[in-house]
Amino acid sequence: MEIKHGQLTTSWGAPVGDNQNSMTAGSRGPTLIQDVHLLEKLAHFNRERVPERVVHAKGAGAHGYFEVTHDVSSYTKADFLSEVGKRTPLFIRFSTVAGELGSADTVRDPRGFAVKFYTAEGNYDLVGNNTPVFFIRDAIKFPDFIHTQKRHPQTHLKNPNAVWDFWSLSPESLHQVSILMSDRGIPATLRHMHGYGSHTFKWVNADGQGVWVKYHFKTEQGVKNLDVELAAKLAGENPDYHIEDLFQAIEKGDFPAWKLYVQIMPLEDADTYRFDPFDVTKVWSQKDYPLIEVGRMVLDRNPQNYFAEVEQATFSPGAFVPGIEASPDKMLQGRLFAYADAHRYRVGTNHNTLPINKPVTEVNNNQRDGQMRYDRNGGSSMYYEPNSYNGATESAAYKTATFEVSGSADSVSYDHHDHYTQPGDLYRLLSAEERGRLVNNIVNAMKPVEKDEIKLRQIAHFYKADPEWGNAVATGLGLRNMETLFY
Numbered sequence: 001m002e003i004k005h006g007q008l009t010t011s012w013g014a015p016v017g018d019n020q021n022s023m024t025a026g027s028r029g030p031t032l033i034q035d036v037h038l039l040e041k042l043a044h045f046n047r048e049r050v051p052e053r054v055v056h057a058k059g060a061g062a063h064g065y066f067e068v069t070h071d072v073s074s075y076t077k078a079d080f081l082s083e084v085g086k087r088t089p090l091f092i093r094f095s096t097v098a099g100e101l102g103s104a105d106t107v108r109d110p111r112g113f114a115v116k117f118y119t120a121e122g123n124y125d126l127v128g129n130n131t132p133v134f135f136i137r138d139a140i141k142f143p144d145f146i147h148t149q150k151r152h153p154q155t156h157l158k159n160p161n162a163v164w165d166f167w168s169l170s171p172e173s174l175h176q177v178s179i180l181m182s183d184r185g186i187p188a189t190l191r192h193m194h195g196y197g198s199h200t201f202k203w204v205n206a207d208g209q210g211v212w213v214k215y216h217f218k219t220e221q222g223v224k225n226l227d228v229e230l231a232a233k234l235a236g237e238n239p240d241y242h243i244e245d246l247f248q249a250i251e252k253g254d255f256p257a258w259k260l261y262v263q264i265m266p267l268e269d270a271d272t273y274r275f276d277p278f279d280v281t282k283v284w285s286q287k288d289y290p291l292i293e294v295g296r297m298v299l300d301r302n303p304q305n306y307f308a309e310v311e312q313a314t315f316s317p318g319a320f321v322p323g324i325e326a327s328p329d330k331m332l333q334g335r336l337f338a339y340a341d342a343h344r345y346r347v348g349t350n351h352n353t354l355p356i357n358k359p360v361t362e363v364n365n366n367q368r369d370g371q372m373r374y375d376r377n378g379g380s381s382m383y384y385e386p387n388s389y390n391g392a393t394e395s396a397a398y399k400t401a402t403f404e405v406s407g408s409a410d411s412v413s414y415d416h417h418d419h420y421t422q423p424g425d426l427y428r429l430l431s432a433e434e435r436g437r438l439v440n441n442i443v444n445a446m447k448p449v450e451k452d453e454i455k456l457r458q459i460a461h462f463y464k465a466d467p468e469w470g471n472a473v474a475t476g477l478g479l480r481n482m483e484t485l486f487y
């Protein structure tokens with residue numbers, strides 16, 4: 001008899017006779033090893049978890065589309081940006097950074113903003129945050145930085161000493177710390193925040209001419225943040241507040257949307273700009289490089305299955321399409337390696353063949369086999385190149401644009417060290433109330449730090465950005481007025 005729709009089966013497709021009682025010798029037992037359905041059920045359950053993301057573990061995802069509203073074809077030949085009105089399906093995953101998979105949503109943390117565009121020329125992943133800058137500017141510092149955000153190896157507690165020790169010893173973090181400690185550090189919902197590509201990327205047009213580009217997604221819902229008391233209350237009462245909000249909004253048909261803008265910098269300006277434009281701890285002035293509108297992103301469909309779509313989604317800053325390329329940003333360069341490596345470990349060698357990650361284009365590579373190769377594995381098609389059997393061939397038109405490199409190989413930092421002008425400008429832009437809340441958030445976060453040495457070193461950074469700011473934090477922490485401390 002054929003298996004009927006709705007009939008419970010084993011994983012090998014045979015009908016299950018009893019799913020409530022295991023097979024025992026007599027009504028008391030012991031249980032028989034012959035009950036293979038029981039063995040299979042217990043064994044599969046033991047393997048339900050894959051490793052959570054080492055950062056950005058807790059997240060929410062949604063499907064949607066991107067529609068081009070302005071012609072940017074003079075800057076990039078990317079097919080999905082080629083004409084006004086063109087729509088491209090996409091999947092987005094928002095996340096917190098430091099917490100585990102089950103951690104609370106309404107914490108002070110940057111938010112991940114990772115978009116996968118399923119374009120006609122392959123998947124393009126833009127793996128950004130809700131902040132335009134980052135804490136560090138060299139990939140070599142990332143594992144140390146993240147260690148300070150995670151739990152202490154002995155106590156398994158979060159460790160404010162480590163957090164402020166590292167930040168105070170890494171002054172390049174000041175800009176991102178300022179944003180994190182401001183009202184924007186706890187967004188009201190995932191719908192009420194902007195998104196940024198953060199890094200500088202390269203766009204290349206059909207004539208092979210390049211420009212440097214930065215991405216800004218502006219929320220159409222308006223920016224809204226959570227008051228710290230409410231955020232703490234929600235973290236206890238509904239730790240999944242942000243995930244729930246996004247799901248319910250989409251379910252109700254209240255589709256969130258963002259406008260995408262870019263800043264464009266001529267390639268040659270990179271050599272003369274007042275700081276290195278590849279340094280991800282800096283923003284480019286919008287007076288120098290104004291925002292240019294590109295299109296609109298709308299989220300209009302919830303995932304059907306969290307694990308299959310949100311947990312197994314793999315985003316990589318290295319997933320480029322023709323017309324979009326890397327820049328020499330030292331953080332981006334490290335990320336080009338880190339993500340695909342994480343995916344092979346976390347999801348598996350063939351993670352790209354999973355439905356959520358699979359490009360909508362035909363994939364013709366010579367990769368074969370590997371664990372969980374459940375698709376056709378290339379069937380009987382050619383499996384090496386070059387060959388004399390009409391296998392898939394490379395297309396010279398899609399080569400990466402050539403670029404000049406110069407200088408001596410060395411382990412060196414960017415050669416400018418002004419970590420204070422931009423955070424100071426940000427501080428001075430805030431209203432008196434916003435400055436008050438910023439200082440309060442910093443004071444509360446720094447209070448548990450044990451060593452005065454760490455507190456003073458960090459206060460000095462705030463002071464250098466703006467003396468009023470440094471003094472306010474010093475006063476809040478019950479330390480001496482900075483003027484007397486430094487002069």
Ligand code: HEM
Nearest residue numbers: 053056093112113114128129134139142198334335338342
């Ligand atoms: C996730 C590494 C900097 C945004 C991850 C993951 C790794 C990682 C290993 C987990 C990937 C996975 O398991 O799927 C790094 C390294 C960095 C870096 C080595 C610096 C060198 C950044 C920066 C941003 C960022 C600067 C934003 C501008 C994200 C986002 C995710 C993520 C949004 C979550 C992606 C998702 O939703 O699956 N990062 N990261 N990271 N990272 Fe980074």
